[in-house]
Amino acid sequence: MLKKNAETIVSIRDVHKSFGQLEVLKGVSLDVKKGEVICVIGPSGSGKSTLIRCINALNNIQGGEINVCGIDLTDPKLDKLELRKRVGMVFQQYNLFPHKTALENIIMAPTMVLKQDRAASEKRAFELMQKVRLEGKEHAYPGELSGGQQQRVAIARSLAMNPDVMLFDEVTAALDPETVKEVLVTIKDLAQEGMTCILVTHEMGFAREVADHIYFTDNGVIVEHGPPKTFFNKAKDPRTKEFLSQIL
């Protein structure tokens, strides 16, 4: 496969992160190649969100190194804007801007941050709405959309920045079972188009199906990782086994 020799786009080396006295990441390392889809799974409080938020500098780290698209995140003169043009993020609670329509939510960043022409941004926004299967909802406000629809607008909003990597933090956790699927389909489309994706998820079936690599975190460390087949069938660590037995 092409991914084997692809360049590494996110590199995390021995990362440590504490909130006050509480050490949440205790030396985490992982690499993501261009076009790869990786899933991070693990029990609640194990540091999954913290880890993914470090990748776009929403959290700063106390030790180790993170490099994203050649940008060194530990550089004190880090250009956050440059980083955020490269990294898209989708949150559990969608976090759309409630006072803006779906279309406005999507075009705000391209016009204000990338200084793109408004007409071109709008045209692209319509395309993206189509891509996330929401054509016709362009002028709806977030409050007028279902959770699943809002989440797909949020995905379109991130995509409008043409990121190199997309981060998804439990983006289906707040949805009811029927709408989970429509969001997962959208993400799967993206993955198949070659978008590099880092997902925190509890959807094991989905992880098994789309992930190239699965990381299991517990208590701030990566306990075990591997391609889905090996991971789900031949887990070695007792903590992984216990977690999988509870969730599957």
Place this chain on the structure above:
Amino acid sequence: MYEPVQQGKILSGIWMTIILSFYCLILSVVIGIVGAFAQGSKNRFIRGFVQGYIQFFRNTPPYVQLLFFYFALGQFTPTFSPDGWLEVPIISNVGWAIISLSFFAGAFNVEIFRAGIEAVADSTKEAAESLGFSRFQTFRYVMFPLAIRVSLPSLNNNLINLVKTTTQAYGIAVPELLYQSVTIWNDYPSAQYPTMLLVFVVYILLVGVLVMSMNSWEKRLRIPGYGQ
């Protein structure tokens, strides 16, 4: 009811009250917005300065502030001579009243907007940040527009108080409605109670207009499918 001279006084008093209120409303809201933005600054000194400003203007009597601005600071303002004889300060008593009352009400507005901003979820701010918005863009296009909707009821109260507080400009001889009314009833004691009644009525009308425009603004700001 009144003779033409007195009628003129009343009308010019009403007009002055409207002018005072109008400029103070605008300026105090601007101060509130700028202050609320500055409070989110990374710079400790800027935050400390805003905090000091709020504490001073909120915890001292507005009337004393007004006297202080006019008499103490007024001494140091440069003057100009339109005709070579008169020395006219570049800031008149009306100017000082506007400045002092705006800073007074502005201190409350900063707090009001800040409370509104705190009510907006942190995660909304993070979404803006992770899209690459600058701090100013996040404030201008996301935080403030959402905060103002939360803040409107308290802002209403503060602005109503502000309109009523403009009567204190009387203390530095700004010829607003109360000042003009007092000159009338000093000359004609029999006019005292009717004139007071008139002042009440005018303020009820002025505040009524303010409340109505704030309500219609609130309606226009309502977001479809949000908080209903």
